[in-house]
Amino acid sequence: MVPGRTMLTDGIKLPRFIYGTAWKKNKTKRLTALALEQGFRSIDTANQYKHYNEAAVGEGIREMVESGLIAREDLFLQTKFTHRPGQDHRLPYDPNSSIPDQVEQSFVSSLEHLGTEIIDSYVLHGPLSRNGLGRDDWAAWRAMEAIYNSGRARILGVSNVTLEQLKSLYKEACVQPRFVQNRCYASQGWDYNIRSFCKANEIIYQGFSLLTANRGLTSDPELNRIASRHGRDISQIIFRFAIDIGIVPLTGTSNTKHMQADLDILNFHLNVEEVQTLEVLAANKDQLQVSTG
Numbered sequence: 001m002v003p004g005r006t007m008l009t010d011g012i013k014l015p016r017f018i019y020g021t022a023w024k025k026n027k028t029k030r031l032t033a034l035a036l037e038q039g040f041r042s043i044d045t046a047n048q049y050k051h052y053n054e055a056a057v058g059e060g061i062r063e064m065v066e067s068g069l070i071a072r073e074d075l076f077l078q079t080k081f082t083h084r085p086g087q088d089h090r091l092p093y094d095p096n097s098s099i100p101d102q103v104e105q106s107f108v109s110s111l112e113h114l115g116t117e118i119i120d121s122y123v124l125h126g127p128l129s130r131n132g133l134g135r136d137d138w139a140a141w142r143a144m145e146a147i148y149n150s151g152r153a154r155i156l157g158v159s160n161v162t163l164e165q166l167k168s169l170y171k172e173a174c175v176q177p178r179f180v181q182n183r184c185y186a187s188q189g190w191d192y193n194i195r196s197f198c199k200a201n202e203i204i205y206q207g208f209s210l211l212t213a214n215r216g217l218t219s220d221p222e223l224n225r226i227a228s229r230h231g232r233d234i235s236q237i238i239f240r241f242a243i244d245i246g247i248v249p250l251t252g253t254s255n256t257k258h259m260q261a262d263l264d265i266l267n268f269h270l271n272v273e274e275v276q277t278l279e280v281l282a283a284n285k286d287q288l289q290v291s292t293g
Helices: 025-038 054-067 099-114 135-149 163-172 192-200 212-219 221-230 234-244 256-267 272-279
Strands: 006-009 012-015 018-020 042-044 076-081 119-124 153-159 179-183 204-208 247-251
Touching: 012 076, 018 025, 025 042, 025 054, 025 256, 054 099, 076 099, 099 119, 099 135, 119 135, 119 179, 135 153, 153 163, 163 192, 179 192, 192 204, 212 221, 212 234, 221 234, 221 272, 234 247, 234 256, 234 272, 247 256
Parallel strands: 018 042, 018 247, 042 076, 076 119, 119 153, 153 179, 179 204, 204 247
Antiparallel strands: 006 012
């Protein structure tokens, strides 16, 4: 049986596939509208002009809402707060203000960009370093908790995070993260250790760069045999596999046919043996250390 097109977390309906809007630049409005037109109902962005154009995402959404194709309540909107080192000169906040004020300024700007009063998922766009969580990371998270407690964000999450950082955040946060969004490498067991922690603690794992981070898999004979068996292309098999192991995948394609093909993965599934084969396709399973504590 193929799982439904949505899943529930904290009573909130989340589509099983997310359209990511990074790197779209001046095409952002058109591609956001196109993704919605093709059937995507979950949009990921960030208030970070370096890699995103959040305002243009909002314009694309408004265009589709005004056309009558969708309503705001049909959508799951996810955006992020990005620390100063992850930004360029086009800042969504005053860099001289405190971290809590920066978070609030960025969040209010996101509401304006996206034309909404509530953000479904508000994400910390990565800690400042890979070594633990620093004072500014905690200041940002506490400010995000205040936004959550005000009712303006329905769920909090974190991206680009290590297992150590995730454990610390989960243990010490007043409002625990419900999402993790990481780049997902097959060579690391598809982020196996973090996925295991997420599964044990009812955190939803979102995977990005599933295709671009794993280009070397496209020539793998076993992957190609599975694709041939299902009459699907390689990208469809990887995305379907991701869903079958509990990942909510992101795609950022700008091609209409690829958008349609991506969403078509919700119409088939892989068998247990195929999933097991793909899980260890590019990873040395002996090096994976399951950590769920």
